[in-house]
Amino acid sequence: MDVMAAIKGRRSVRKFTGQPVGKEALLKLLDAAVWAPSGGNAQTWRFVVVTDPERMRRLRMVSPGLLGRPPAAIVIAQDLALAERKGGKMGKESLAKMDSAMAAQNILLAAYEMGLGTCVVASFHPGAVGRILKLPDHILPQLIVSVGHPAANPPPPPRKFEELIWWETYGGQDCS
Numbered sequence: 001m002d003v004m005a006a007i008k009g010r011r012s013v014r015k016f017t018g019q020p021v022g023k024e025a026l027l028k029l030l031d032a033a034v035w036a037p038s039g040g041n042a043q044t045w046r047f048v049v050v051t052d053p054e055r056m057r058r059l060r061m062v063s064p065g066l067l068g069r070p071p072a073a074i075v076i077a078q079d080l081a082l083a084e085r086k087g088g089k090m091g092k093e094s095l096a097k098m099d100s101a102m103a104a105q106n107i108l109l110a111a112y113e114m115g116l117g118t119c120v121v122a123s124f125h126p127g128a129v130g131r132i133l134k135l136p137d138h139i140l141p142q143l144i145v146s147v148g149h150p151a152a153n154p155p156p157p158p159r160k161f162e163e164l165i166w167w168e169t170y171g172g173q174d175c176s
C-alpha cells in the first residue's frame with residue numbers, strides 16, 4: 001500500500017466485530033513496532049500483547065478510553081530504568097514517551113494495510129494496567145493500541161492545514 005494512502009486512510013476504530021486477531025497478524029504488528037525510530041536508538045519499549053478475553057475485560061475496566069470491545073490490545077510500555085541509564089533525565093521523561101508514540105504509529109499503519117482496525121489509547125490507569133499485566137515497577141505502560149477487525153470505519157475528522165502550518169517563522173507566509 002502507498003504510504004500516503006495508509007497515512008490518510010487510517011482511522012481510529014472504536015467498533016470491532018467479535019472475530020479474533022491471529023498470532024501471525026499480531027507478530028507482524030510487533031515487527032512494525034520494533035522498526036520504529038527511538039531516541040539514541042535506545043529501544044527501551046516493552047510490548048505486552050493481550051488476547052485473553054478475561055484479561056481484556058479487566059483491561060477495559062481500568063481504561064475508560066479503550067472502546068468497542070476489541071479482541072486484542074498491544075500495551076506499549078517503557079523500561080524507565082533503562083531509559084534513564086541510556087538517556088538520563090531526558091531519556092526517562094521525554095524520549096521514552098516519544099518512542100512509544102513512534103512505535104504506536106507504526107502499528108496503526110501496518111494494521112491498516114492488513115485490513116485491521118486500531119485505536120491508540122492514552123486514557124487508562126497505569127498502575128492498574130501494570131498490575132493486570134504483572135509489570136515490574138520500573139516498566140511503565142504508556143499507550144494501549146486496541147486491535148481488531150473493524151465493524152465500521154469512521155469518517156475522517158478534518159485537518160485544518162492552513163491553521164497548522166507556517167513557513168520559516170510562526171505566522172510567516174509562503175513567499176515562493
Ligand SMILES: Cc1cc2nc3c(=O)[nH]c(=O)nc-3n(C[C@H](O)[C@H](O)[C@H](O)COP(=O)(O)O)c2cc1C
Nearest residue numbers: 010011012014065066067119120121122123156157
Ligand atoms: C496520544 C493519543 C491518545 C489517544 N487516546 C485515546 C483514547 O484514550 N481513547 C480513544 O478512543 N481515542 C484516543 N486517541 C485517538 C484520537 O481521538 C484520534 O486519533 C483523533 O480523534 C483523530 O482521529 P483519527 O485517528 O481517526 O484520525 C488518542 C490519540 C492519541 C494520538
